Amino acid sequence: MSQAHTDQMRAREESGALARPITQYPRSSSSLLTSELIQNDIVDIQLLEPLLQYFVQNFHPYLPIVPSHLSSLDNITQSWAKETFLLTAVLTVATKDRVGLESLHTRISQYMEKLLLRVVLGAASVRHVGSVEGLLLLAEWVPHISAEECARDAAANNGPSHQVQVTPEESVSWNLIGLAVRQAYLLHLERYSFRGECKDEDELEYHRNRLAWIFTYLADRQISIQMGQAFWCRGPGLSTRFTIDDYPYLRPQKGNGVDYASFVQAQVELTTIFGNIHDILYASKTRTVQLMLMGDYTKYLDDSSKALAMWKEAWANVDLPHYLSGLLCLQFEYLRLYINAFAFQAVLYRTPKSPAGCDSGKSSYFPYSVMASADGRHIYIAIDAAKSVLKYLMERLNPTQHLRYIPVRFYLYEIHASVFLFKALTVGALNSEEHQTCTTLVRQFISMLKSAATSPSHIASRYGKLLTSLWFQGQTTPDTTDAFVESRHSAQNLLPSPIDLDDFTNPSMIGSTNSFQDDFPTQQVLPLLEPTEALECPDVFLSNLPFLRGGFPDLDTHGVGQLLTDL
Template sequence: MTVDERVASTDLQNPADALEFLANVAERDAGPNQLPPMQTSIYGSTPQHAAMGSGIYHAPTPQDRSNSGNVIDFAPLNKGQLTLDVIRTLLVRYEEKYHPFFPLANPLALDIQNLPTVAANEPHLLTAILTVASKDDKDWWQWHETCSAHMMQLIAELVYGAEGTVEAVEAMLILAEWVPRRPHSSPAVGRGEEDQAAWMYTGTAIRLGYLLGIDRTGFRTEADGQSLELNRKRLAWAACYMSDRQISVRIGKAFWSRGPGPMTALRAQDFPSLQPTLNHHDDFAAIFQANLELTQLFSNAHDVLYATKSRSNQLNFGGEYVKYIDDFRTALRSWQSSWGVFTCSPALKASLVLSYEYLRLYINAFAYQATLNRLVAQVQTAQASGPTAKSPAYPFADIAATPDARFIYDAIDAAKSLLSTFNSFVDPVETFRFMPLRYYLYVIYSACFLYKARSTGVMGGDTRGSVKRMITDTVDKLQRASACTNDVGDRYSRLIRLLWRKPPARDSMPQQSTTDAPRSHASNLHPTTSHENTSNMQPMDQTNMYDPGSQPPSINTFSWLDLPAVGDFATQNNGLTGSMDGFDRFDDSSTDGLSNFDPSMMMPQHIAWNNMSPSGIIF
C-alpha cells in the first residue's frame, strides 16, 4: 500500500483546514455525487403560517408595545413585526436551550418583566438573544429574518460610531457562538463561512471591549470591589478571551485579546452571576472556570506548537516537541483530575468532554504530522542518493516501533473518543442542535482526521470497520441535528459521507499530470484497497516500501488552505464511480461498543465524570 501524497501532505492543524478540505469534495464531484442545489431562501413560511404552527401568533395590537403600562421602545415590536408573546417565548427558549452552553447574557435580560428597561438600555443583547433563539426551528424563521435584519442595522450603527456598552460586547460574543442564518442562497459547498462570521463578531467584541476598558478587569487590584457592574465586565472580558482563543485556534489565526493578568487566576467565585439559582441548578460558574482553564491550555499549545509554520517545521525536525507534548499531556491529566468528578447535567457534561477530547487530539496530532514530515525528508534524501539507494520503510508499518507511537495512538484515540461521545451521549435534536458552532467543527475535524489516519495506514484492518461505522453514525446524527438541508451539520455531514466513500482501486485511479498547477510538484502516492468488489477494507501490505525510482513525495508542497489542490484529491478519490448513497457498507466483523447510538445508554439526569481512561470517557 502506498499513500496518496495529497492526504499525507495536508497538515490538519485546525477545523478550518478540515472545512477547506471538505469544501471541494462535492463541488468537484461530477454527476450523481453532486450535492443538491441550495434552496432559494430558507425563509419559506409566512409569518401567519409559521406562527400558527407554533400556536402563539396573534395580530399585533397597541398592547403588544407595552408591558405593565410601560412603553417598550423596540423597533421590531413597534413595527408590528414581533409580538410580546413571541418575545416572551423566544426568551424562555433561549434560556432553556442555548444559555447553559454559554451563560454570558445578563440574567435580567431574560426576564420578560424587565423588557422595557432591557429594550431601552440593552438593545444589542436583546436582539442577539432573539436572533439566536429563532434560528434552529423552521416555525421561527420568519421572525429570525426580522431579528437578523434588526441586528444587522444595530451592528452597522455600532461600527459607524454609535455608542456601545458591555451589553454590545455580550451580544457580539453570543452571535459568534451561534452565527445567524444567511437569508439568501449561498454556495452549496461550505467553506467555513460560519467561522468567518464568528471571527468578525469576536473581533468586533474585542475592539469594543478595549474601547470600553473592560480589558483592565483581567488585572485584579486590591481596590477592586465586587460591584455588579465590575463583575459583569470581568465576565464579558473573560468571554472575549475564550472566544478569541477558540476561534483563532479553529481557523489558524493570531490571537487579538489579552488574557487574564499574569497574577490573576480567575475562579468560579469571580463570576457571581453564574452561581446556581432557583431557575438553574447547574453551577455555570464552575463550568465557566473549567472551560477557561481548557482555553488557556489551547492557547499555550497553539503558541508553542503551531505559532508559525517555520517554528512548527523547526520542531518537526529538531524533536523538541516531544517534551512540550509530554508537558501538555501532564497538564491535561491535571485538568481531568480536577474536573473529572464534576457533576452537572448530561448536555453540559458532554460539552466538557468534547472540548477535552478535541484538545487532546489537537496536541497529539502534531507528532503524527511530524512523523509524516520526517518520512518525506528521508524519501527525498534517498532520491538524491540515486536509484540504488534504499528507500525508508512505510512509516506506520509497525506503529509500536515509531518514536512517536504514544502520541499517534493518543491522537487516534482522542478522535475516536470524541465521535463516540457525540454518537452515544448527545441527542442530536434536543441537545446538539442548540450547542455552539465550535462543537460541530470539533466533530467535523475529528472525522477528517480519522480519514487521513485511515489513508496513511495508521489504522489496522481490525479497526477500520468499527471506525467507518462510527463515521456513519456521525453523519446520521449531524443530519438529524440540522433543521434543514442547508444547515451546517447537514452540509458538512454530506461532504464527510462523500469523503469516506471507498477509494477506487489502484488501476482505476487517474494520475495527476506533471504539468498540472504548481500546487503539487510530485507524483501521487495513491491509497489502494483490494480489487475485489467488496465494501470491506483489506489489511494493508505492511511490507510495501517507497519506490526510489519514482518522483519524491512532497508533504509540504501545499496546504489544506489550497482549495484547488485539495479538490483534485477529493475528485480523483471520490468522483469516479458510485454515488453518495454508495457509501461504504461496513463489515460487522469488528465491533465498537461506543460507535452505535443506543437511547437506553443516554446518561442519567446528573452524572459524575468519575474516570477517564485513555480509550475514552466512563460515564
C-alpha cells in the same frame, strides 16, 4: 399543525394585524415598547417571552453570557429596555432554523445587520457591554449566510457567480469575534481581569463586565487556534488566578440550579493550556517546520499531557448536567488530539516525497505499522482522542435536545476529529480492526447529525453531507445506523412543527416537533463544493474544513491532493 394555520400566522404577521396589548404596559422612556424592534413591527410584543424562553432553555446553557436578571424573564419590557443589541442577537439565534418563523427571522436578521453597522461605525447607541455579549452570541451561533446574496454581489462586481461559495462559519465567527474584541477594548473591559480594579462600581455591572471579558478571551483563543492565527486580546491578568468564586452570578441560584461558574472556569483553565500549546507548537510556520524536522517537540507533548492530567483531576467529577460535563470531556479529548496530532503530522512531513513524475509505486508512511514509528505513542494517543471526541458527543448528548443547539465550534471539533481519522486511514495508520471501528463511529455520528438537523440549511445537515461525501464516496449510510440513534436516544424530541401564533405564545408548546427527512444524497450540491470535487480535488475539500490550514503547515506547500495521490 396544519399548513393552513401556518399560512394564517404568516399572513397576520406580515399584514401587521396581530393584536398587541400595548395598553397593559406603561409607556416610558425605559420601556422596550419604545424600541425600534417593537415600534417598527420587527417583532410582536406577544412573541418576546416565548422566544426568550426558548433561547434560555435551549441555547443559554452552552454560553451563559446573558445576565441573570435578563435570563430570568422577569418584567421583560423594563429589564430589556436598554439591551436592544443583546436582545436582537438573542432573537436572531432563537428564530434561526425554526419552521414557520422564516419571515420573522429574516426581519430580525436585517435589523441585526443595521445594529452591526452601528458597531462598526462606533455609534454611541451600541457602545455598551451588551453589544460585546451579543457579538459573542452571534459568533457561537452564526446567522444564515445567503449564497444567493453572495452571487448577486459578485455579479454586481462583474465577478463570475459560479465561483462564489457560501462563506464558512469560521470566517463569520472570526469577524464577529474581532468586533467583540475591539468593542471590549473600547469599553476598557480588560481592566476587569484584575481583582483590584473597578471595585467602586455597581456589583452587578462589575461582575457582568468581568464575565464579558472572560468570554471575549475564550472566544478569541478558540477562533484564533481554529484559524491558525495570532491571539488578539489578553487573558486574565497573569497575577490573577480566577476561581468559581469570581463568578458569583453564575453560581446556582436555586437548590437544583446549574453550576455555570464551574462550567466556565473549567473552560478557562483548559483554554489556557490550549493557548500555550498553540504558542509553542504553532507560533509560526517556520517554527512549526523546524520542530517537526528536529524532532524535539516530544518534551512539549509530554509536558502537555501532565497539564491535562492535572486538569482532569480537578474537573473530571464536577457536578454538572450530563450534556455540559460531556462537552467539557469533548473539549479535553479534542485538546489531546490537537496536541498529539502534531507528532502524526511530523511523521508525514518528514517522510520523503516521491520526485515529481516518478512512478515508483505507492509508498507507505507506516510500512511496519505505527508501533515501529518513533512517534508511535503520540500517534496512538491522537487516534484514541479523535475516537473519544466522537464517542463523548454520542454518549452524552441527545441529537434533538442538545446537539441541535450546541455552538458552531463543537461541530467543528467533531468534524476535525472525523477528518483526522480519515487522514489516518488514508496514510495507513489504522489497522483493519480500527478501520472498522472508526467507520462505524463516523456512520453513527452522521446519523446523529441527520436526527439533529431541522432543515437542509441547518449546520448539522450541511456537515453531515460533507462527511458522507468524504468517508462514504458514492455510498449511502445504512438504516441500521438510524436504529442505533433511536436505541441510544429513546426519548428524542422530534423537530419543531410549523407554529401557530396561539400555540407559539403558549410556553408548553415550545418543544412541539415533527420529523425532517434528509438522506444526505451524495449527488446534491454541497455548501463548500460539489461532491465530485471532493473526490477529484481533496485538497479543495479539506482546506475548507476547520483547523487543517493552521494545524498542518505542509498542506499549504504540498497540498492534501498531493498527499493522497502519492499513496
